[in-house]
Structure formats: structure tokens, C-alpha cells
Amino acid sequence: MDRSPAPSILLDTEAELLLQPEAGRNTVIVGMSGGVDSSVAALLLKRAGWKVIGLFMKNWEDDDDDEYCSSRQDLIDAMAAADIIGIDMEVVNFSAEYKERVFADFLREYQAGRTPNPDVLCNSEIKFKAFLDHALQLGADRIATGHYAQVCEANGKPGEFQLLKAEDGGKDQSYFLYRLSQAPLAKTLFPLGRLYKREVRRIARAAGLANHDKKDSTGICFIGERPFREFLQRYLPVSHGEIRALDSGRVLGKHLGLMYYTLGQREGLNIGGVCGEPELPWYVTDKDMEKNILYVVQGHEHPTLLRDKLQAADLTWISGRPPHTHWVYTAKTRYRQPDAPCEVEAVDAKSCEVRFAAPQWAITPGQSVVIYESKVCLGGGIIV
Known part of the structure; x- marks a missing residue:
């Protein structure tokens, strides 16, 4: 017996045809x-x-x-x-x-x-x-x-x-x-x-x-709504180090481990209201992995948080062919980011360079840059 409910809301004709199965x-x-x-x-x-x-x-x-x-x-x-x-x-x-x-x-x-x-x-x-x-x-x-x-x-x-x-x-x-x-x-x-x-x-x-x-699921699939740092500490040990102001070199506090912070991060630094510094929010701008130093700057539009190009590796092109160089495309460097006009340059089998028409905020190594031509997703790679 067919237990499926009768259709109550129909898609447009073209969309319905796209869902039709092939014979056999x-x-x-x-x-x-x-x-x-x-x-x-x-x-x-x-x-x-x-x-x-x-x-x-x-x-x-x-x-x-x-x-x-x-x-x-x-x-x-x-x-x-x-x-x-x-x-x-x-x-x-x-x-x-x-x-x-x-x-x-x-x-x-x-x-x-x-x-x-x-x-x-x-x-x-x-x-x-x-x-x-x-x-x-x-x-x-x-x-x-x-x-x-x-x-x-x-x-x-x-x-x-x-x-x-x-x-x-x-x-x-x-x-x-x-x-x-x-x-x-x-x-x-x-x-x-x-x-x-x-x-x-x-x-x-x-x-x-x-x-x-039902509420949409958010966040990383295996972490759910739990505190992210608490989850990560199960697998990666805490490794305290200095938080320094990039512009002055002044030590502002201690971090728990560079792996717990990401470029552009503002929350969780615990260095607000540092005596003698202007009352502006602090943002992560760089990591010195060798010396275990987390560098921060003040102000959302600090020049070190803005970049007009990036390098990407581990490339995937959906068609199997790289995009044309020196053509105007758009790209996203994080989900929900507005499409940013760009050119893709220096493409080879392993890496490419993406140049943006306007500087992008907090381009983050490890995230993906995804290239589009109008509504078509061409592919992308991992930001390095």
C-alpha cells in the first residue's frame, strides 16, 4: 500500500521534470x-x-x-x-x-x-x-x-x-x-x-x-553546540604562551595554545581593558608557531587583517580543468561571505593565486577559497 501523502504543494513544471526518474x-x-x-x-x-x-x-x-x-x-x-x-x-x-x-x-x-x-x-x-x-x-x-x-x-x-x-x-x-x-x-x-x-x-x-x-543544525557536525575549546582540549594539550600586541610588541596576556585561536578572532582573548592601551577591541592577526606567540591588533580594519590576494593549494576543479587566468570571477573565503570579484592567476597542478578587486578581511589558512563564475561553482582549494 502506498503510504505517501498526496501532493499539497507543487513545484514549477521545469523543477518537477528535473526530478523525474529515467525509465528502468x-x-x-x-x-x-x-x-x-x-x-x-x-x-x-x-x-x-x-x-x-x-x-x-x-x-x-x-x-x-x-x-x-x-x-x-x-x-x-x-x-x-x-x-x-x-x-x-x-x-x-x-x-x-x-x-x-x-x-x-x-x-x-x-x-x-x-x-x-x-x-x-x-x-x-x-x-x-x-x-x-x-x-x-x-x-x-x-x-x-x-x-x-x-x-x-x-x-x-x-x-x-x-x-x-x-x-x-x-x-x-x-x-x-x-x-x-x-x-x-x-x-x-x-x-x-x-x-x-x-x-x-x-x-x-x-x-x-x-x-x-525542527531547528537547523549549526556548527561542526561532530561537535554540535558544545563549547569548541573544551572539545578540542580532549585531543590537543594546552600549551600556554604569550599574547603580544603586533604594533608595540607589548605582552598583553597568556593564551592556552595557538590551535585554539583563529585569524580575526575577537572573543575569548581576555585582554580587554589593558591599562595604557586605547579602548578598542582586539583581534587575532598572526601566530608564531615556533615561538608560541599569538599576535593581536586593535580595530576591525587594522591593515594586517586585510589582504588583497591569497595562495591556495590542494586544488579541486569540478570540470577537471582549471579556470582561465586573468578572467574576472568571484570567490568566497568563508561560508556566507558575499561574493568578492577576483582573478585566478598562476594556476598549476598544485596551487594557484587569487587576487581580489578589494581587500578581504581575515583570510584564514586552512579555510577554503571557492571560485564561482556567475552561479556556477568552478572549484577551489585550501588557503595556505
């Missing part, structure tokens, strides 16, 4: 997290005629009983949504793969004084590699997730796929997906790419999904 290739496995986005992704695909199977990925289990770990409730929410939609649900444990491919790199980067973005690596290594491989072994023709992004074939290039920004610019997640290559893109559906978040919640509510108003 109609099995899709949807990564379901327990949130409203992945639930609605599964719902829309079921309505479009796909044979949908939900799959809950367990990627972290070190502290399942911790007050900050929501995986148990997330699984309950995912199972409840699958029951309403009328699809089968499976659970797979990728904790070992996550520790090896994502968390180990996360710790190495922090120990080296950089600020990594583990969500980028989680997407490329777990959600679109381990998950994709597992889904194909189960007989899936496609996988799908609740990411806000779009994938389509490039104009005039059959068989070549492009990653596009979502219609909802405030929720677009292409920044986190820039490391995807042609192989996973060819197998992936993003049903929410043409929808706004408010529409997704409305669809969920009309369908009777209990998670229609």
Missing part, C-alpha cells in the same frame, strides 16, 4: 539526517516517481551519551519522517571512515595552527564517497541529499556536470561541495536546489512531517 533507473537512496531538508528531499522524490530508500549515516560515536550529541534523536526523527513518507529506512555506521578521513585531518590542521573546515572534507569523503559507494552496492541508480545546491549538465557538453548555487542564496551550500568531482555529481540529485527554506518548511508541514519546524 528509478532507485534513489536519500541521505536522511532527521532534519526537515533531507526529509522533504525524500518526499519530493517519492512524489516524482522514484523508488526511494532512506539512509541514516552515523558518523560520530565517541560520546553518544554526551548531552551535546543529538544522533539518537536525529535517528528517531529520520525514522518518523520515513514512516510518514512511506519509504524504507536503513542505518549505516561510517564512524571509522570519518575518523580516518576527516577527524584525523581536522586535528592535524589545528595542531599546525591552521583553521580547517571539516564539513568540506566530510562531504567529499563521507557523504559523496563512502555513502555513494555504499548506495551503489545496494543497487541505487542515484543518491540524493537535502543540500541547497543544483547540478546540471553543462551547455553543449553532454556528460559533463556543473555544480550551481541554490536559488535560495541565504541557504546555498555549494561552498561546502566544491570538492565534488564529475563522478559523484553524475549520480547525485539535489531536490531542494530550486526551493527556498520557507517553502521547504511549508511542504513539510502540509505533509504532516513532525520535523517541519
Whole structure:
């Protein structure tokens, strides 16, 4: 018996056609997290005629009983949504793969004084590699997730796929997906790419999904809402050192370890109101890893916090080809940052230089720079 609810809100005709399965290739496995986005992704695909199977990925289990770990409730929410939609649900444990491919790199980067973005690596290594491989072994023709992004074939290039920004610019997640290559893109559906978040919640509510108003998850996936420094101290030992004013060289206080601070950081320095210094906020501007010194400056617009170029390595270009040099593109050096006009120069197999039309604030080693041509995400690399 088909238990799926009758459609109550329809997508536009073009969007509906994009979700139609191919004849004889109609099995899709949807990564379901327990949130409203992945639930609605599964719902829309079921309505479009796909044979949908939900799959809950367990990627972290070190502290399942911790007050900050929501995986148990997330699984309950995912199972409840699958029951309403009328699809089968499976659970797979990728904790070992996550520790090896994502968390180990996360710790190495922090120990080296950089600020990594583990969500980028989680997407490329777990959600679109381990998950994709597992889904194909189960007989899936496609996988799908609740990411806000779009994938389509490039104009005039059959068989070549492009990653596009979502219609909802405030929720677009292409920044986190820039490391995807042609192989996973060819197998992936993003049903929410043409929808706004408010529409997704409305669809969920009309369908009777209990998670229609569930709060969006924030922060790094395996840390949750817990204090970040407290979590990191479990794995990286405290190593006290001096906090110095870059301009004067004056010692202003003590830090707990350079790995606990990031460029542009203002909170948690505990050096406000230093006697004899102007009453302006302090910001982290540099780290001397050899001498274990944290350098700070005063004022959001201090010249050392502004840069008009960067070097990036560990490059990924979605098409398999680097962008043209000396063309005007846009780039983001952190999620939710407005697109900044730039040129990509000195591209080789290992690195490139990105020059911005206007100085950018607190460009941070370890974060990703992601390059766009209009709505098309070209790829990017890790800031060094």
C-alpha cells in the first residue's frame, strides 16, 4: 500500500521534470539526517516517481551519551519522517571512515595552527564517497541529499556536470561541495536546489512531517553546540604562551595554545581593558608557531587583517580543468561571505593565486577559497 501523502504543494513544471526518474533507473537512496531538508528531499522524490530508500549515516560515536550529541534523536526523527513518507529506512555506521578521513585531518590542521573546515572534507569523503559507494552496492541508480545546491549538465557538453548555487542564496551550500568531482555529481540529485527554506518548511508541514519546524543544525557536525575549546582540549594539550600586541610588541596576556585561536578572532582573548592601551577591541592577526606567540591588533580594519590576494593549494576543479587566468570571477573565503570579484592567476597542478578587486578581511589558512563564475561553482582549494 502506498503510504505517501498526496501532493499539497507543487513545484514549477521545469523543477518537477528535473526530478523525474529515467525509465528502468528509478532507485534513489536519500541521505536522511532527521532534519526537515533531507526529509522533504525524500518526499519530493517519492512524489516524482522514484523508488526511494532512506539512509541514516552515523558518523560520530565517541560520546553518544554526551548531552551535546543529538544522533539518537536525529535517528528517531529520520525514522518518523520515513514512516510518514512511506519509504524504507536503513542505518549505516561510517564512524571509522570519518575518523580516518576527516577527524584525523581536522586535528592535524589545528595542531599546525591552521583553521580547517571539516564539513568540506566530510562531504567529499563521507557523504559523496563512502555513502555513494555504499548506495551503489545496494543497487541505487542515484543518491540524493537535502543540500541547497543544483547540478546540471553543462551547455553543449553532454556528460559533463556543473555544480550551481541554490536559488535560495541565504541557504546555498555549494561552498561546502566544491570538492565534488564529475563522478559523484553524475549520480547525485539535489531536490531542494530550486526551493527556498520557507517553502521547504511549508511542504513539510502540509505533509504532516513532525520535523517541519525542527531547528537547523549549526556548527561542526561532530561537535554540535558544545563549547569548541573544551572539545578540542580532549585531543590537543594546552600549551600556554604569550599574547603580544603586533604594533608595540607589548605582552598583553597568556593564551592556552595557538590551535585554539583563529585569524580575526575577537572573543575569548581576555585582554580587554589593558591599562595604557586605547579602548578598542582586539583581534587575532598572526601566530608564531615556533615561538608560541599569538599576535593581536586593535580595530576591525587594522591593515594586517586585510589582504588583497591569497595562495591556495590542494586544488579541486569540478570540470577537471582549471579556470582561465586573468578572467574576472568571484570567490568566497568563508561560508556566507558575499561574493568578492577576483582573478585566478598562476594556476598549476598544485596551487594557484587569487587576487581580489578589494581587500578581504581575515583570510584564514586552512579555510577554503571557492571560485564561482556567475552561479556556477568552478572549484577551489585550501588557503595556505
